[in-house]
Amino acid sequence: MSGTVFIFGLVIGSFLNVVGLRVPARQSIIVPRSQCSVCSRPLSLLELIPVISYICLKGTCRTCHTPISPLYPLIELSTALLFAAAFSIFNDLLSLITAWITIALLMIIIVSDIAYMVIPNKVLIAFAGVYIAIWFFLPGPLKADALAGAALSTFVLVPVAICFAGGIGGGDIKLFLLLGFIFGWESFLLLFTLSVWLAGAAGSIGLAAGKIKRGQPFPFGPFIAAASLLTLFYGDFLIHTYLALFQ
Template sequence: MIVAFLFAVGLVIGSFLNVVVWRVPRAESIVRPPSACPACGHEIRRRDNVPVLSWLNLRGRCRDCRAAISPRYPLVELGTAVLFALVALRFGVSAAALAYLYLAAIGVCLALIDFDTRRLPDAIVLPSYPVLAVLLAVASWGSGDWPALLRALIGGVVLWAAYFLLVVAYPAGMGFGDVKLAGLLGAALAWLGWGELAVGGFAAFLLGGVFSVGLLLSGRANRKSGIPFGPWMLLGAAIGIGFGGAIWTGYLDLVL
């Protein structure tokens, strides 16, 4: 029941995240004015604002001007719902689930904004530090695992420092937005364990590297082309959160 409930909540949150992804890069309010069709400016009716179903009912077109509505909108809603359901499966009914639900929500926003604009907005990343700190502290209090909170602090500093050194060594490779995001993800990963931090941190470079090689081989990029790295950091962190402990244990068993 909790998985189904959070799936439904994820659909609603995903609808709101579409607004955030569109407006934050443009420095617009995410509260006002109400959502409207970007083509004709007509305010979206409430019955046309039901996640996924409204898009299907309208056949992907504005009710007023019949302009096409990108399928990305329902995909973001469905994707957020799936992530929320996975968090429920991973953490169940716990205080920790709140922290990782929050991380999933901002992760969707940051990944899409980075793909669109090659930026990771401070307006989302920086406020997330105190929010995640409070949520992880509540989770430690609820579980009685206070060492996890200290581990999160250390992990955040370590991953932040690692990315900072990379930016200093090769500024063209990534931006300082990646550094700020690294501290956030490092804390979330390390709260779960050192294995999760190691796997999540490494997976970002592995996935980003594979994607870059694919672009080079397909001729869609050259060695001087840049790619947004934030999405791969977030996907790597998701792998670390979901499977990092098991992967790390299996790796140590193989090596040792």
């Protein structure tokens, strides 16, 4: 069964790449079929097979030999692994579906933010609609937690947006607000802290290694996504370990 879920994840991952690349460019996510972004040759059926096609083509377009970003097979592979991991961890259907939808959202954010430094509003609005629909099916305590998370994320993010205007993108702020609603208040605090730590650590390493210059903007979305995934899979463990320090 995990194998089937893995393959399902690969196919979904391939679609998430398309969404992440086309929505910010205002293109349809259904037509045309995927094509090489340089020579515009439509991809053959074999070239549409996730990950394997990338390996067979050795990471370049067959016609114009332009290198294909390794980000795309990585997104496909990560989606597949995370879908399978969620399948083995989340026992009830609602938690599993919510986890899969959250993984899908985060993968799209990674692609869009790395490719264009944009977190598309359309994606956030579409997923917000889905989560609001899911919210109606949640048990009472989780319903309240989602609202508390949304309230807390607003309370934390509005001052951040005002104090660091320009330092943090509008898309990042809207994503955090949505994540507050999805994860609930405790997990939101964890993922917010982890996002800032991960981006801070990567920024410091980038500066020290001379890869980025001081003040140069870099996409925050992938760090928010990584922090959210850590929280999705290890949140309870991390929160309990942290709280145990004070007992």
